[in-house]
Each structure stands twice: as C-alpha cells, then as structure tokens.
Amino acid sequence: xxxxxxxxxxxxxxxxIGLLENGVDVYTCLEGRSAxxxxxxxxxxxxxxxxxxxxxxxxxxxxxxxxxxxxxEVAELVSNHSRGIYVDMNNVSPETVKKTLHxxxxxxxxxxxxxxxxxxxxxxxxxxASGPFADEFSELNDYGMNITVVGPExxxxxxxxxxxxxxxxxxxxxxxxxxxxxxxxxxxREVLEYISITEGENFLESANSRMVSAGFHAKRxxxxxxxxxxxxxxxxxxxxxxxxxxxxxxxxxxxKKPSERPKNYTEIFKLLY
Amino acid sequence: xxxxxxxxxxxxxxxxIGLLENGVDVYTCLEGRSAxxxxxxxxxxxxxxxxxxxxxxxxxxxxxxxxxxxxxEVAELVSNHSRGIYVDMNNVSPETVKKTLHxxxxxxxxxxxxxxxxxxxxxxxxxxASGPFADEFSELNDYGMNITVVGPExxxxxxxxxxxxxxxxxxxxxxxxxxxxxxxxxxxREVLEYISITEGENFLESANSRMVSAGFHAKRxxxxxxxxxxxxxxxxxxxxxxxxxxxxxxxxxxxKKPSERPKNYTEIFKLLY
Numbered sequence: 410x411x412x413x414x415x416x417x418x419x420x421x422x423x424x425x426i427g428l429l430e431n432g433v434d435v436y437t438c439l440e441g442r443s444a445x446x447x448x449x450x451x452x453x454x455x456x457x458x459x460x461x462x463x464x465x466x467x468x469x470x471x472x473x474x475x476x477x478x479x480x481x482e483v484a485e486l487v488s489n490h491s492r493g494i495y496v497d498m499n500n501v502s503p504e505t506v507k508k509t510l511h512x513x514x515x516x517x518x519x520x521x522x523x524x525x526x527x528x529x530x531x532x533x534x535x536x537x538a539s540g541p542f543a544d545e546f547s548e549l550n551d552y553g554m555n556i557t558v559v560g561p562e563x564x565x566x567x568x569x570x571x572x573x574x575x576x577x578x579x580x581x582x583x584x585x586x587x588x589x590x591x592x593x594x595x596x597x598r599e600v601l602e603y604i605s606i607t608e609g610e611n612f613l614e615s616a617n618s619r620m621v622s623a624g625f626h627a628k629r630x631x632x633x634x635x636x637x638x639x640x641x642x643x644x645x646x647x648x649x650x651x652x653x654x655x656x657x658x659x660x661x662x663x664x665k666k667p668s669e670r671p672k673n674y675t676e677i678f679k680l681l682y
Numbered sequence: 683x684x685x686x687x688x689x690x691x692x693x694x695x696x697x698x699i700g701l702l703e704n705g706v707d708v709y710t711c712l713e714g715r716s717a718x719x720x721x722x723x724x725x726x727x728x729x730x731x732x733x734x735x736x737x738x739x740x741x742x743x744x745x746x747x748x749x750x751x752x753x754x755e756v757a758e759l760v761s762n763h764s765r766g767i768y769v770d771m772n773n774v775s776p777e778t779v780k781k782t783l784h785x786x787x788x789x790x791x792x793x794x795x796x797x798x799x800x801x802x803x804x805x806x807x808x809x810x811a812s813g814p815f816a817d818e819f820s821e822l823n824d825y826g827m828n829i830t831v832v833g834p835e836x837x838x839x840x841x842x843x844x845x846x847x848x849x850x851x852x853x854x855x856x857x858x859x860x861x862x863x864x865x866x867x868x869x870x871r872e873v874l875e876y877i878s879i880t881e882g883e884n885f886l887e888s889a890n891s892r893m894v895s896a897g898f899h900a901k902r903x904x905x906x907x908x909x910x911x912x913x914x915x916x917x918x919x920x921x922x923x924x925x926x927x928x929x930x931x932x933x934x935x936x937x938k939k940p941s942e943r944p945k946n947y948t949e950i951f952k953l954l955y
C-alpha cells in the first residue's frame with residue numbers, strides 16, 4: 410500500500426509514523442513548503458518526491474492535510490495527476506470540500522473529517538469519511554486507521570463534523586456564560602453542582618475542562634464558529650450558533666490571554682475585563 | 683410539626699399527602715381560591731382554616747406555592763401574621779423572592795427552589811434552600827423531604843435554579859437547532875451519533891427526550907427564558923440565553939403544536955413550518 414501526503418504538519422507526521430509501523434509506504438513532497446513542514450518530514454522511511462505530479466502519480470491513496478485556506482489550491486496542483494484516491498482531510502466547510510473534490514479529474518474522491526484529538530489518539534483517532542471512494546479509503550483500517558464511512562456524498566463527513574462542532578462549542582459558550590453569572594453572584598460551584606444532577610457523573614470535570622479550553626482558545630473558537638455560521642445560514646437562521654460566535658468574539662476581545670493554559674475555570678473568569 | 687400551605691396546586695397536594703403519612707399536621711386556607719385548588723385540598727386530614735391570618739398564626743412552617751405572578755400578593759396577606767417560618771417555594775426570580783420575603787415582619791424567611799419533577803419524585807424531590815431560616819426549614823427532612831441548604835441569603839436558591847435552567851434550556855435549543863440542520867441535510871442521526879462520542883452513553887436518549895420536550899413546550903420555554911434573560915442582563919450581556927429565548931420564540935411561532943407529545947424528535951421537525 411502506498412499512501413502520499415500533501416502537507417506534512419502534525420496530522421501527516423503522526424499518521425506517517427503509525428502507517429510506516431504497519432508496513433505502508435509513505436510519500437510526500439516538500440516543494441514550496443515551510444521549514445517546519447520540512448522538519449516534520451524527516452521521519453525515517455518517508456520517501457520525498459520532488460514534485461506534486463510525481464507524488465500524485467505514485468500514491469494509491471493521496472491525503473490532503475494542509476491549512477484550510479490552502480485546501481483548494483493544493484488540489485489544483487494534482488487535479489489531473491492523481492492516479493489513485495484523493496482524500497480531503499482538511500478542516501473546511503462541506504461547500505469547500507465539494508468544490509475542491511470536484512476538480513479531481515479521475516473522480517476517485519473522499520471527504521474525510523477527524524473527530525477528536527490526533528495528539529491523544531495517534532493513528533487510531535476516529536475519522537469519518539463520505540464520498541464515492543470512502544469504502545476504498547477505509548481499507549486503511551487494515552493498517553491501523555479508524556475510519557467509519559458515513560455516506561456516499563462528498564460533503565457529508567464535513568457537515569457532520571461542523572454540526573458536531575456547532576453543538577460542542579455552543580455548550581462551552583453556554584457553560585462559560587451561565588457559570589460566569591454564578592461566579593459574579595458567588596454561587597458558581599452550586600450552579601455547576603445542581604446542573605450535574607441531570608448531566609451525568611463526569612459533568613463537573615468535563616465542564617471545567619470545556620470552560621478552560623474554550624476560554625483560553627476564544628479567538629480560535631471565533632474563527633471556527635464563523636465557518637459554522639456561514640454554513641447554517643443556508644438552511645435556517647442559526648440563533649444559537651450566531652450567539653456562540655458573538656460570545657467568543659466578545660470573550661476574545663475582553664480577555665487577557667495568559668501565557669499558560671489555566672487549570673481552573675475561575676482563573677479564566679478572573680482574566681475577563 | 684405543623685405545616686401550612688398557601689396555594690394548593692400540584693406541589694402542595696403532593697407534599698401534603700407525603701407529610702401527612704409522616705405524621706405532620708397539614709393546614710391550608712381556601713379563601714378566594716379556584717375550584718381546582720379547592721378540589722386538590724380534599725385530602726383526608728388536611729385542616730382548612732377560614733382565613734390566611736389564622737393559617738399563618740397556626741403554622742410552624744408556612745409554604746407559599748402559588749402561580750409566580752401571585753407570590754408577592756399572597757405574602758402581603760400574611761406578612762404581619764406569620765408566626766413561624768415563611769418559605770417562598772415559587773418559581774420566581776431572585777429579585778422577586780428578595781422583595782417578597784423582605785415584607786415578612788418576623789424575618790424568619792426561606793427562599794426554596796424545587797430541582798426536578800414533583801410528579802416523578804413526590805415528597806422526595808430535591809429542594810434547595812437559602813435564607814436566614816433555611817437550616818430550620820431543612821428539619822422537614824426528618825419528615826420525608828429532601829432539602830439541601832445552599833446558603834444564608836434569600837435569592838441564592840432561586841438564582842441557582844434560574845442559572846441551571848439557563849443552561850439546560852440552552853442545551854435543548856442548541857440540540858434542536860443543530861440536529862434540525864442535520865435533518866435538513868439528511869444526516870441528523872449521524873450528527874447525534876458523533877456528538878455522543880464525547881457526551882457519554884445516555885446522550886442519544888436524553889437528547890431525544892430534550893428535543894421532544896423543548897419543542898412541544900416551546901411557548902412555555904419562551905416565557906421561562908424571558909425571566910432568565912431579565913435576571914442575567916444585570917450582570918453581563920447574555921448572548922446565549924438571549925439566543926435561547928429567541929430560538930424558542932421563533933419555534934413557538936413556526937410550529938404546529940400537536941395534541942399529543944410526540945415520541946421522536948423527527949416528529950417535532952416535521953411540524954415546523
């Protein structure tokens with residue numbers, strides 16, 4: 410099995426190490442890439458092609474894993490050279506995925522979305538995939554990957570990821586807003602405790618970690634929610650997602666981000682102006 | 683132990699049956715009450731006084747459980763007659779509770795809030811209580827009640843309940859909005875399934891029940907959220923709670939409420955215009 414990567418950031422380097430261990434030939438190309446990407450690719454056994462054309466011609470499965478803004482551009486580089494299956498694994502909207510995969514000439518395309526943390530789960534992180542060649546892509550499960558096919562259409566996997574993200578980020582905003590009001594009244598611990606009655610035993614721990622993470626990364630959450638809101642507008646006015654976006658925008662503007670991630674949500678609240 | 687009830691709706695009648703079984707003397711007064719209230723009070727053993735003055739003079743603990751709009755008015759009826767402890771158990775804002783309890787002349791007051799369903803849990807339903815006489819009120823735990831004292835100030839128990847409500851109703855709105863978009867794209871089941879990865883094992887069941895209940899009662903949720911938003915404005919702009927209110931307002935205006943509560947959230951979505 411020959412797997413190529415366009416882009417060689419955290420995802421590609423983590424997957425490469427795992428795939429190499431499972432006997433897969435791993436390829437990439439470093440033409441025009443950043444110093445950091447080149448550094449990432451110095452993994453024993455990754456074969457480096459000099460051009461994207463060669464990379465695309467020699468990969469049975471070619472995975473695009475770049476910064477979201479580059480997703481379409483890199484697909485253009487290989488659109489008429491990709492011999493095998495082209496997988497867009499970028500964190501982009503269903504619209505962008507469809508537009509991107511549409512230009513791959515042989516039509517062997519897959520929309521793939523990572524659910525969860527690559528850092529924590531490595532090669533075994535959950536991936537959902539849709540599109541005409543999703544089943545074939547999922548054969549990489551024989552080599553240690555954890556791919557679930559969710560449908561035949563490009564765009565479905567990305568839409569599921571984006572809607573999941575709308576929910577989880579909305580819950581974080583709701584927690585921060587509700588508990589912050591409790592904090593101002595001096596009853597934040599009690600509020601959390603009485604919410605936990607209906608929310609299950611891990612609620613207190615997960616609520617704290619959600620508030621810390623969402624508060625600390627409020628600016629990134631703002632950018633992510635902009636994409637969610639863009640997508641949802643097409644169907645029905647997204648009251649909750651729009652509020653989530655506005656909440657994180659407000660938070661990132663009124664929050665002195667500390668250099669290190671705090672351990673407790675109260676530290677986040679103390680840093681709000 | 684002598685416990686009096688002002689108002690005799692579902693809460694008072696359920697608690698009365700339980701308290702009588704535990705050897706408590708239960709009193710009420712039906713002066714000026716509705717036919718339904720009078721009907722509720724026909725429980726063997728409940729002693730009915732002819733005036734609120736007499737009721738207040740003879741109760742060691744006097745519990746006010748009326749419609750929210752009446753909370754202050756009924757306190758006025760007994761403000762200088764209440765001999766024992768006066769408990770406001772109405773679903774009102776912390777501001778209203780404070781204003782109401784302030785007029786009880788002997789100052790023996792308690793702010794109490796029911797967390798959960800009286801219908802399901804009977805006398806054992808969780809009650810949180812704050813205020814100067816909350817500890818004394820919690821002695822009713824010896825007679826089958828389930829009271830937790832959360833603080834010394836009137837208003838705290840109501841604020842905890844209201845913030846808890848802001849969170850749980852916000853989650854319901856977030857679920858309805860997110861899953862509705864998935865429904866429109868034909869991927870609602872997948873969206874729920876992939877959210878459940880991080881939300882625990884009961885997520886699918888609780889999400890369905892939350893969506894059905896919140897959709898079916900969208901109008902009531904709108905009214906409840908108006909009170910939440912009113913309270914939160916005093917502290918910081920409530921992005922998420924305001925969106926929750928607007929979401930339920932939109933939903934109650936664009937939803938043909940069925941005569942019976944549906945079993946599945948998809949039935950709710952089909953009834954949206």
